[in-house]
Amino acid sequence: TMPVPPAVTFSFQIIRKALTEEKRVSTKTSAVDLVTETDHLVENLIISELRKRFPSHRFIAEEATASGAKCVLTPSPTWIIDPIDGTCNFVHRFPTVAVSIGFAVHQELEFGVIYHCTEERLYTGQRGRGAFCNGQQLRVSRETDLSKALVLTEIGPKRDPATLRLFLSNMERLLHAKAHGVRVIGSSTRCSPGPLAPRASGPADAYYQFGLHCWDLAAATVIIREAGGIVMDTSGGPLDLMSCRVVAAGTREMAMLIAQALQTIDYGRDDEN
Numbered sequence: 001t002m003p004v005p006p007a008v009t010f011s012f013q014i015i016r017k018a019l020t021e022e023k024r025v026s027t028k029t030s031a032v033d034l035v036t037e038t039d040h041l042v043e044n045l046i047i048s049e050l051r052k053r054f055p056s057h058r059f060i061a062e063e064a065t066a067s068g069a070k071c072v073l074t075p076s077p078t079w080i081i082d083p084i085d086g087t088c089n090f091v092h093r094f095p096t097v098a099v100s101i102g103f104a105v106h107q108e109l110e111f112g113v114i115y116h117c118t119e120e121r122l123y124t125g126q127r128g129r130g131a132f133c134n135g136q137q138l139r140v141s142r143e144t145d146l147s148k149a150l151v152l153t154e155i156g157p158k159r160d161p162a163t164l165r166l167f168l169s170n171m172e173r174l175l176h177a178k179a180h181g182v183r184v185i186g187s188s189t190r191c192s193p194g195p196l197a198p199r200a201s202g203p204a205d206a207y208y209q210f211g212l213h214c215w216d217l218a219a220a221t222v223i224i225r226e227a228g229g230i231v232m233d234t235s236g237g238p239l240d241l242m243s244c245r246v247v248a249a250g251t252r253e254m255a256m257l258i259a260q261a262l263q264t265i266d267y268g269r270d271d272e273n
């Protein structure tokens with residue numbers, strides 16, 4: 001398994017402690033897109049530690065992007081960081097909060113680390129070397145039948161009537177196809193590697209979302225693929241890390257069934273803001 005730098009494990013402790021304390025909350029792209037001091041603190045800590053070790057590497061990080069940094073993936077070695085995934089959960093002390101760090105070279109994802117703070121689960125995946133949770137090898141669900149699937153999704157930050165209608169009608173389509181259930185648990189990275197890996201935590205068979213970002217996707221994508229799963233665009237084509245949309249599943253059949261059921265919700269692109 002991959003080594004996790006001390007500053008990163010220190011971040012996990014900071015988040016677990018901050019969970020129980022009073023938080024100062026502000027908003028970003030919408031009234032439901034939340035950020036706290038801990039998001040900034042943890043992001044700065046992780047970046048400064050990694051920058052010390054790898055001075056030539058580049059960084060894409062959620063809160064730096066929110067403060068105006070460019071979000072473009074170049075061929076240079078790049079760390080893609082979500083300091084707290086599930087900030088809304090964090091604010092409400094709902095037990096699903098994660099740190100997500102992905103690493104890409106030549107625009108290809110090389111490895112990913114996700115730590116589920118509340119469950120104390122460390123997920124790692126490295127291209128060609130498998131995916132692990134607390135040292136145990138991960139394997140995704142092999143389910144191909146949507147009518148036997150538990151599906152996860154997230155709402156995304158837009159709440160205008162047209163977006164909400166599309167979101168609800170996508171959910172309705174999956175329920176109409178008799179998916180066993182559709183769950184919204186408040187963290188993109190919690191949705192993907194954990195539940196798709198039945199030996200690690202409560203199993204789900206698939207995940208889809210419009211309105212997430214490259215830092216929600218980077219680490220999870222490596223981990224899911226290395227656990228044998230599929231991560232693709234909602235059109236059924238190849239994943240585009242900057243496209244703000246995704247379908248992930250244990251099998252290609254399942255991912256295609258979901259992609260075919262979905263109507264697109266346009267969230268623009270991470271690299272066009």
Ligand SMILES: O=P(O)(O)O[C@H]1[C@H](O)[C@@H](O)[C@H](O)[C@H](O)[C@@H]1O
Nearest residue numbers: 085086087154156186187188212
């Ligand atoms: O802003 P943070 O890092 O918390 O991440 C959120 C995702 O960005 C959303 O797409 C998603 O809908 C979830 O709200 C997820 O937690």
Ligand SMILES: [Mg+2]
Nearest residue numbers: 062082084085
């Ligand atoms: Mg975040």
Ligand SMILES: [Mg+2]
Nearest residue numbers: 082085086216
């Ligand atoms: Mg996130």
